[in-house]
């Protein structure tokens with residue numbers, strides 16, 4: 001087909017029109033009126049984020065004190081080796097440790113496991129997740145994410161989106177950020193879950209949902225968590241119960257290309273797991289889950305290759321939906 005004849009599918013166009021709002025639409029005064037008895041938790045996963053987590057917690061705390069819109073702030077310390085926990089606590093968060101919350105369960109790793117622990121350890125009817133590495137964080141992230149949930153009972157989940165500059169020593173590339181999003185996640189979603197093609201930032205780490213729904217989905221360990229969450233929520237509640245909100249611009253700590261390669265591979269394994277679950281993969285043979293990468297400059301470089309081989313296990317496991325666990329087990333860490 002001629003490229004100029006192509007248009008977004010009517011479903012995608014209708015959803016993006018109907019279910020997209022801007023953070024400025026959700027002002028605290030209106031949200032306070034709408035909140036009623038609904039409780040709101042802000043959960044921040046953090047692994048070695050001592051440089052940024054304090055300012056994020058302090059900003060959310062000020063919003064909480066000024067408006068009462070946030071009832072608790074939980075930072076999940078995800079095996080940090082720096083002062084993340086101390087800094088977060090000093091700024092006013094309740095800090096829980098990922099491994100304390102999941103004690104007695106199989107040991108899993110990564111961001112997804114930290115989020116699952118955060119959901120288990122928090123109590124709010126509405127839970128907003130915010131990454132702990134954001135720079136220049138502002139409280140409209142929180143009001144924007146909870147706004148549609150406090151205002152419209154048919155919304156179950158709200159995903160943030162924003163412009164993503166790529167900040168490097170040489171300068172700023174205005175829309176150069178979100179490299180895994182553009183090179184892996186978006187193509188996969190468009191290929192296999194085209195109804196989700198209207199989600200502007202599918203990997204955004206800032207989103208909010210109703211506890212009753214979040215507790216009914218599994219959480220994939222590692223960086224597959226956001227991808228799986230979107231696909232699983234689409235299955236569980238349908239596209240119309242999902243919304244997105246424009247949060248303006250977001251800056252965060254960039255990972256290097258090799259680390260983003262490992263993130264990409266986890267997202268691909270996650271996509272495979274959902275295709276397999278849906279019966280769309282005909283072979284029973286799962287993908288290999290070892291990623292081989294090449295690094296130059298190390299002492300143990302292989303002769304002839306002039307590079308060292310780095311091998312990483314990029315497999316993902318899953319924590320079950322919280323709602324499937326016995327109540328006694330779920331209370332741990334709260």
Ligand SMILES: O=c1ccn([C@@H]2O[C@H](COP(=O)(O)OP(=O)(O)O[C@H]3O[C@H](CO)[C@@H](O)[C@H](O)[C@H]3O)[C@@H](O)[C@H]2O)c(=O)[nH]1
Pocket residue numbers: 045046047048049078109110111114130131132133180203204205206223224225226227252253254255263
């Ligand atoms: O084992 C981990 C790794 C990360 N984090 C925290 O999770 C957040 C996001 O992690 P980061 O390494 O900064 O991810 P990004 O490079 O920013 O990756 C993007 O893409 C990921 C894959 O979808 C999402 O999880 C991220 O939220 C999104 O920002 C940060 O607060 C981390 O401290 C943990 O809590 N535990």
Ligand SMILES: O=C(O)[C@H](O)COP(=O)(O)O
Pocket residue numbers: 164165166176177178179180181182203204253254255260
């Ligand atoms: O969300 C993503 O695509 C990855 O986190 C990479 O983001 P970056 O390109 O802004 O570092």
